[in-house]
Amino acid sequence: MIRYFVLYYKRLGGDRLNFEGFDFFENDENLKQRIESLYSQNRQPHAIVIEGAVEQRCEKLATFLTMRAVCRAENKPCGKCEQCIKAREQAHPDIYYAQPEKKSQIYSIEQMRSIIENASIRPNEADIKIFVFRSAEKRLTPVVQNSFLKLLEEPPQNCLFLLLCQNSRGLLNTVLSRCTVIKIKGEPNFYEDSLDLAVEVAEGTIAPSEWQLLAALSQFSDRKKADETLAILTEIFRDCIAVVNGIDTIMNKQLAEKLSKRITTGMALQLVEVTEIARRKIPQNVNMELLSAFLCGEYRRIIWQR
Ligand SMILES: [Zn+2]
Numbered sequence: 001m002i003r004y005f006v007l008y009y010k011r012l013g014g015d016r017l018n019f020e021g022f023d024f025f026e027n028d029e030n031l032k033q034r035i036e037s038l039y040s041q042n043r044q045p046h047a048i049v050i051e052g053a054v055e056q057r058c059e060k061l062a063t064f065l066t067m068r069a070v071c072r073a074e075n076k077p078c079g080k081c082e083q084c085i086k087a088r089e090q091a092h093p094d095i096y097y098a099q100p101e102k103k104s105q106i107y108s109i110e111q112m113r114s115i116i117e118n119a120s121i122r123p124n125e126a127d128i129k130i131f132v133f134r135s136a137e138k139r140l141t142p143v144v145q146n147s148f149l150k151l152l153e154e155p156p157q158n159c160l161f162l163l164l165c166q167n168s169r170g171l172l173n174t175v176l177s178r179c180t181v182i183k184i185k186g187e188p189n190f191y192e193d194s195l196d197l198a199v200e201v202a203e204g205t206i207a208p209s210e211w212q213l214l215a216a217l218s219q220f221s222d223r224k225k226a227d228e229t230l231a232i233l234t235e236i237f238r239d240c241i242a243v244v245n246g247i248d249t250i251m252n253k254q255l256a257e258k259l260s261k262r263i264t265t266g267m268a269l270q271l272v273e274v275t276e277i278a279r280r281k282i283p284q285n286v287n288m289e290l291l292s293a294f295l296c297g298e299y300r301r302i303i304w305q306r
Helices: 002-011 029-038 055-070 082-088 109-119 142-153 188-205 211-217 223-244 253-260 265-284 288-304
Strands: 047-052 095-097 129-133 159-165 180-184
Touching: 029 180, 047 055, 055 082, 055 129, 055 159, 055 180, 109 129, 109 142, 188 211, 188 223, 188 253, 188 288, 211 288, 223 253, 223 265, 223 288, 265 288
Parallel strands: 047 159, 047 180, 095 129, 129 159
Antiparallel strands: none
């Protein structure tokens, strides 16, 4: 009897997940099981918070989920169909990546309004519309989260909202309670190391003498750690902009306030740009000592005009 039910259920189109080709899941059996249970019994979560220390891992899971949602094959995501490919390349007309405002780096209330409007319109190609919010806890201010709440309370049919964040505590409880939260285990030790180093570098940038900044940057020998540190550093400089603009949802308020005494919004924008340039050089096999020297010079030039 049970067996019959299982067969019947599968014929009804119960989701079968395909993890093949997604090596991202290989070392994380817990995550795999979590995703499987999420989609078991043909459930369709309408809002998922993906929480993880490492941004790229959250991003990969988001891509997997968007592909799964639009794929037309039996085992989803197949990774080969047109829908999967468009989703992977972030070129699918029904998958919308919210873009933060250039200056403030937050998702504006106007943008949220247009998303709310858009969510009730039928999808183009897929059977579902997906809205992705990166760095949700930092870019969605409490006011914008509140306007989003109405959408979560009465979600339109066939919509999926993905909220990516490093720390879900930055989201309002009322929002969190209406979402399914998936935590990705990062490499916490590694992350804490990078976090400490990022703070050290940030504090070095506003120190009057150069040696403190150089001492911090000289710890950039490990590429992976440097990459993570620079990613966090970008967020720290963005927090600086947020604090100047009176936005509350930031990672380390104390540090941001300290930095903003010396760093203007204009400088912070340049710091973000330079940090991102440096970060892009890491996978291109740049010499790490040269990279440290480059950053030291640029940071000093931007903040101290020397
Ligand atoms: Zn597919």
